[in-house]
Amino acid sequence: MKIKDIKKKNYEDKNFKNYRENSIKKELLSDDEGNFSIIIACLLLISFLILSIVVLNTAIQEKNENKEIISSNEYQYIMKDYIRNIPLLEREAMEELSDYVIKNKKPCLDSKDDLKEIIDEKLSLKNQEYYNDYNIQINSSLTAIENTSDPFSYKFKVHVYSVKNDYSFEDIVSSDVDCINLKDPVPLLYCKDYHDIRFNDSSYIYGNSLSEFLRRNGVENNSNYINASSPFIIRKCPYDPYKHHGDDGGKIMKNCRDNGYYHESRDGACYLCRLEGKSGCEHYGFETFINPHKTNETGLVSACGSDHVIFSDNIYPGVEVVYNCENGLNEILYLDPHGHKVKYGMGGY
Ligand SMILES: [Zn+2]
Numbered sequence: 001m002k003i004k005d006i007k008k009k010n011y012e013d014k015n016f017k018n019y020r021e022n023s024i025k026k027e028l029l030s031d032d033e034g035n036f037s038i039i040i041a042c043l044l045l046i047s048f049l050i051l052s053i054v055v056l057n058t059a060i061q062e063k064n065e066n067k068e069i070i071s072s073n074e075y076q077y078i079m080k081d082y083i084r085n086i087p088l089l090e091r092e093a094m095e096e097l098s099d100y101v102i103k104n105k106k107p108c109l110d111s112k113d114d115l116k117e118i119i120d121e122k123l124s125l126k127n128q129e130y131y132n133d134y135n136i137q138i139n140s141s142l143t144a145i146e147n148t149s150d151p152f153s154y155k156f157k158v159h160v161y162s163v164k165n166d167y168s169f170e171d172i173v174s175s176d177v178d179c180i181n182l183k184d185p186v187p188l189l190y191c192k193d194y195h196d197i198r199f200n201d202s203s204y205i206y207g208n209s210l211s212e213f214l215r216r217n218g219v220e221n222n223s224n225y226i227n228a229s230s231p232f233i234i235r236k237c238p239y240d241p242y243k244h245h246g247d248d249g250g251k252i253m254k255n256c257r258d259n260g261y262y263h264e265s266r267d268g269a270c271y272l273c274r275l276e277g278k279s280g281c282e283h284y285g286f287e288t289f290i291n292p293h294k295t296n297e298t299g300l301v302s303a304c305g306s307d308h309v310i311f312s313d314n315i316y317p318g319v320e321v322v323y324n325c326e327n328g329l330n331e332i333l334y335l336d337p338h339g340h341k342v343k344y345g346m347g348g349y
Pocket residue numbers: 237238239245256257261262263
């Protein structure tokens with residue numbers, strides 16, 4: 001090889017080496033730029049996330065602080081609202097218990113105990129609701145159910161204790177809860193084992209059940225009560241004093257029976273004892289009448305038609321009282337001459 005050729009070769013080798021170095025540098029440089037972009041993107045994302053968390057936290061904190069800032073007036077308002085709800089829960093509980101007894105055709109062992117259980121559960125749900133909505137801690141439970149001088153009404157007492165920051169509340173909340181428009185389970189509980197007792201929205205229709213029940217209990221003329229009927233829903237009779245039932249040629253009594261009214265009575269069971277399957281109790285209670293089927297016969301005698309007499313261990317007789325007559329058919333009640341006939345002013349019938 002000539003020297004010139006060798007020089008040329010060296011020159012070419014050098015150029016090639018420079019080209020290689022440059023191209024490696026370029027590659028390295030473009031890799032660095034890529035990594036750099038990814039790092040920047042990651043940093044931006046992380047900053048954004050941190051910012052979002054901070055903003056969100058601040059929002060939640062503000063909301064919580066708003067919850068904390070509750071004035072004395074607001075606290076009182078919320079507690080008043082809570083107390084307003086208590087009688088509604090109590091009435092709901094009575095309705096549920098009565099539906100349960102009717103549905104299962106089974107009396108309660110202790111209706112007040114059962115009501116306490118239902119009401120305490122309802123209160124505990126309500127308390128949780130108030131804690132979630134207002135962050136107010138409430139403890140409450142039923143302490144008593146008392147009979148009153150009005151047999152259609154009970155006094156329910158609930159102990160309520162609540163606390164919120166500097167505020168607290170403690171009281172026995174006493175509410176009057178009535179049993180008007182609730183279902184009367186007594187006829188069903190007494191006649192369920194006999195054939196054919198039915199009820200609709202307003203009345204029991206006994207078919208043969210009551211007549212069979214009376215026959216089993218040694219009552220003569222029990223067949224007068226075939227297809228009898230009596231009220232299903234508790235309604236308070238407005239014709240007070242009751243001796244006015246005999247006024248207006250029997251129209252008052254007719255209206256009373258058509259509406260299925262109940263009357264205050266020392267001998268009749270109160271509502272909560274009716275749920276226990278009792279027709280009479282030691283409390284001041286109420287009574288209604290069982291209407292025999294319409295008849296064209298007169299002068300009949302059968303069991304006295306007050307429900308606390310029919311569904312008792314001591315069924316006594318009543319004489320026929322015709323209070324309405326249409327198309328030759330009499331609408332009648334059987335009433336004992338010196339008791340119910342007098343009480344309801346039906347002496348002249
Ligand atoms: Zn009446």
